[in-house]
Amino acid sequence: MIRININGRDYDVAAEPDTPLLWVLRDTLGLTGTKYGCGIAQCGACTVLVDGEATRSCQLALENVGSAHIRTIEAIEQDEVGRKLVEAWVEVQVPQCGYCQSGQIMAAAALLSQNPHPTDADIADAMTNLCRCGTYNRIAAAIHHAAA
Amino acid sequence: MNMLLRPSPSQSALPLKSEGITNLSRRRFLGAGAGALVLGALLPALPHRALAQATANTVKPGTRIPAFLIVGRDNSFKLLSPFVEGGQGVSTGQAQMVGEELDVEPSRFVVECAPPGPDYAVIGGLRLTGGSFSTRSSYEVMRRLGATAREMFLRAAAARLDVPASELTTENGVVIHAASGRHVPYGEVAEAALALTPAENVPLRDPKTFRYIRQPLPRLDARDKSTGKAVYAIDQKLDGMLYAAVQHAPHLGTEPVSFANEAAVRAMPGVHGVHRLPGAVAVTADSWFRARKAVETLDVTWTRPEATGLKTVAADYSSEAMLAALKESKAAAVSAEKAGDAAAVFAAATRIVEAEYAAPYLAHAQLEPPSAMARFNPDGTLELWTPNQMPELFQSIAAKTAGLSPEKVILHSPILGGFFGRHFFYGAASPFPQAILLAKETGRPVKVLWSREEEFRMDALRPLSFTRFRAALGADGRPAALEARTVGEGPTGRYFGALFGGPVDGSAVEGLVEKPYAIADRSLDYVKLLHPVTIAFWRSVGHSMNDYFYEGFFDEVADAGGHDPFQLRLDLLKDRRRHLKLLQTVADLSGGWKRGPFDAEGGRRARGVAMASPFGSETATIAEVSLADGQVRVHDIWIAFDPGSIVNPGIIRSQVESAAALGVSTALFEEMVYADGVRQASNFDGYTILGRDHMPRIHVEIVESGEPMGGVGEPGLPGVVAAVVNAVAALTGRHIRTLPLSRTKFNA
Ligand code: FES
Ligand code: FES
Numbered sequence: 001m002i003r004i005n006i007n008g009r010d011y012d013v014a015a016e017p018d019t020p021l022l023w024v025l026r027d028t029l030g031l032t033g034t035k036y037g038c039g040i041a042q043c044g045a046c047t048v049l050v051d052g053e054a055t056r057s058c059q060l061a062l063e064n065v066g067s068a069h070i071r072t073i074e075a076i077e078q079d080e081v082g083r084k085l086v087e088a089w090v091e092v093q094v095p096q097c098g099y100c101q102s103g104q105i106m107a108a109a110a111l112l113s114q115n116p117h118p119t120d121a122d123i124a125d126a127m128t129n130l131c132r133c134g135t136y137n138r139i140a141a142a143i144h145h146a147a148a
Numbered sequence: 149m150n151m152l153l154r155p156s157p158s159q160s161a162l163p164l165k166s167e168g169i170t171n172l173s174r175r176r177f178l179g180a181g182a183g184a185l186v187l188g189a190l191l192p193a194l195p196h197r198a199l200a201q202a203t204a205n206t207v208k209p210g211t212r213i214p215a216f217l218i219v220g221r222d223n224s225f226k227l228l229s230p231f232v233e234g235g236q237g238v239s240t241g242q243a244q245m246v247g248e249e250l251d252v253e254p255s256r257f258v259v260e261c262a263p264p265g266p267d268y269a270v271i272g273g274l275r276l277t278g279g280s281f282s283t284r285s286s287y288e289v290m291r292r293l294g295a296t297a298r299e300m301f302l303r304a305a306a307a308r309l310d311v312p313a314s315e316l317t318t319e320n321g322v323v324i325h326a327a328s329g330r331h332v333p334y335g336e337v338a339e340a341a342l343a344l345t346p347a348e349n350v351p352l353r354d355p356k357t358f359r360y361i362r363q364p365l366p367r368l369d370a371r372d373k374s375t376g377k378a379v380y381a382i383d384q385k386l387d388g389m390l391y392a393a394v395q396h397a398p399h400l401g402t403e404p405v406s407f408a409n410e411a412a413v414r415a416m417p418g419v420h421g422v423h424r425l426p427g428a429v430a431v432t433a434d435s436w437f438r439a440r441k442a443v444e445t446l447d448v449t450w451t452r453p454e455a456t457g458l459k460t461v462a463a464d465y466s467s468e469a470m471l472a473a474l475k476e477s478k479a480a481a482v483s484a485e486k487a488g489d490a491a492a493v494f495a496a497a498t499r500i501v502e503a504e505y506a507a508p509y510l511a512h513a514q515l516e517p518p519s520a521m522a523r524f525n526p527d528g529t530l531e532l533w534t535p536n537q538m539p540e541l542f543q544s545i546a547a548k549t550a551g552l553s554p555e556k557v558i559l560h561s562p563i564l565g566g567f568f569g570r571h572f573f574y575g576a577a578s579p580f581p582q583a584i585l586l587a588k589e590t591g592r593p594v595k596v597l598w599s600r601e602e603e604f605r606m607d608a609l610r611p612l613s614f615t616r617f618r619a620a621l622g623a624d625g626r627p628a629a630l631e632a633r634t635v636g637e638g639p640t641g642r643y644f645g646a647l648f649g650g651p652v653d654g655s656a657v658e659g660l661v662e663k664p665y666a667i668a669d670r671s672l673d674y675v676k677l678l679h680p681v682t683i684a685f686w687r688s689v690g691h692s693m694n695d696y697f698y699e700g701f702f703d704e705v706a707d708a709g710g711h712d713p714f715q716l717r718l719d720l721l722k723d724r725r726r727h728l729k730l731l732q733t734v735a736d737l738s739g740g741w742k743r744g745p746f747d748a749e750g751g752r753r754a755r756g757v758a759m760a761s762p763f764g765s766e767t768a769t770i771a772e773v774s775l776a777d778g779q780v781r782v783h784d785i786w787i788a789f790d791p792g793s794i795v796n797p798g799i800i801r802s803q804v805e806s807a808a809a810l811g812v813s814t815a816l817f818e819e820m821v822y823a824d825g826v827r828q829a830s831n832f833d834g835y836t837i838l839g840r841d842h843m844p845r846i847h848v849e850i851v852e853s854g855e856p857m858g859g860v861g862e863p864g865l866p867g868v869v870a871a872v873v874n875a876v877a878a879l880t881g882r883h884i885r886t887l888p889l890s891r892t893k894f895n896a
Binding site for chain 1: 234235236237366367369370371372373374375376377378379380382383385391417435436437438513514515516517563564565566567568597599600798802803805806808809810813831832833837838839840841843845846
């Protein structure tokens, strides 16, 4: 059993130590808001916060989570930054298929927590997740909106 | 005008105006007007009895209100949509159309994709989500459905209140008797109302009084998709379910022979079983990650592919060899369009421009990898959850796979994490037959999920394509005659061949034929040459490459004749008011036409223009590019978009932006290369798609010409590819005749 803390709650997980956090979240804990897109750190659909840092959970093995506080999209509205982001995402009508958007919002949450008023260049640096529906411009607009 | 593919007479019986569908292949598509034919084409082995049942069905699609509308006693509204939501916003549009006439605010609807059934065959007797058909094909139907239902609520409320229906009005889901101040929510009389016989010819609202249609209403799914609550196929789970991961044959068409380490794999943690499937092997386990690890550990010997040749994916198959075959084909062509006497003009011409254009195989690369979940229920039914764009077809194939009759298959069609044409039925490119076979074998519910690597291996591809052009220039430097010979295969011919019958595959030539330009003498030929690989419909289908070919060549002709490409388009469109207006609009939107090159921040830039007429809509596009480190950068895209008439301008804008992004992505980066019979990319590190760092600004202006409603999801794409390439030509003097542009090294 490996104990991890997700969204403020401890879970004891019975899985191989090399299991990526992504699959622990999705299949073991049923937290399916975090998405699988590539499994090799290319797409960012699996982005969660690890002690506030945007992290691709397909690359984080269960054994390396340790005592870190993990935050997933399921808890996005539990703080002010998250609530603002969700409102901005709806206001700007960002999502199309929506599949990448959990990861996008988690990346944006990390950015805004560290940098409440990011410039376009800051957004370009921080927001590297793929979106096949091409919502990049609206994502940037929504981040500015949430930061305003 | 080319009448080779004449609409069949049966089209007049369609529930939509025939002129509403102006796309060549689509016209035929609808013309045959029978879903059963499509099933027949795809399922030659389907028992005739099943086909007969399908055709004998007497339900008139789109008319039985209870099949579409579920009104709760609490006055909640659920709409069962004929279409599946995959990002294109169709659910919101359906709610707008029904809500407008039903008098219920669209935001109150929960919209789900309806189960299989004859009620939902609203596209000329057929049901599919694709071809940019959904909204335009169902516009009349869904409005009428809403209006007819509203009239039933009025009648039911009149009976309840014991007043004449003529004294009643409605307001947002409530029937109102103003004289007595009494209110009856629809939900309170829903049961009685929906049991009434629908009235015929209930009048529709005067569009001048629309409150919801034509408004940029927010998408119904935006909040769920911004909070992780939206549920996709990949997110679903059943009690007692096994997870399955697969490894497909390295060469399409080969089969597993033996396993070297089966016992060791069976002993891996959580493993339930090791299974053979057609063209694949699978491991079932108690978690997907365990199943995947095990199946990738499995050491499989496969049958050998053919050594060589292009009839199958042979051991030496390559996209390069396939392209060479398309180029070298000497086969006799059939005419896709002919006007005037091009041969005579060429014979007398003093200046001829020639060029060969090619475009690569493309993957859909939708972000949600395919999955399927299957369960055999105690009552003998099979329940299936899987992404699909054609529920009745998937139901039939599932039934056949399971050895059941179609009505014993309960199909759920979850929202799609992107599709772009990915989820039609392309044989081995769909995971649901695997889920059915594994559920049968294990006696347990099974969920199959393809890893991204398996998806890139099995995805059906936009076909590699080739066209050779010739233009004869007149004394004025304008094109006097134009010839094109396109060689290859399109998805319509492959998957719907029996429905079309004709020698020309519309999906192979669309974008080359029916152009608006005044070129009197022209001849466009098609040679069918089959691909051995699984090919697909891919956002904007034939237009995705052909409009690039044609519009790219157009600029070559303009340059050769000494004409500005924008001006030459104006000249050749001078009798086409709709196109002229679009050209003018896009020029204005971009601050006035200027080709360049000109100096701008960070270096020289130039602009290109392109037109396209996909799926009944019209577009004019301008792109601005520069070079950085020998590679193309796209800065701005301006698009004037005329879909005729509109339902939701906000969603249209989003769709045009999205299509433009995909257009830029394919212009710059995308290609699926085959070498030695296998695809060379297996994940996003090998198959580059557009990221934020290359995303241009996109400016969209919607022009409503009032012409019949055209498509929205796909038409924004093709013009973008051509405009980018034409901008590169303006900047560098090089007309690039093959994509992606990242293959070409430019000197800064
Ligand atoms: S799934 Fe983790 S980065 Fe793509
Ligand atoms: S919204 Fe579809 S992938 Fe981003």
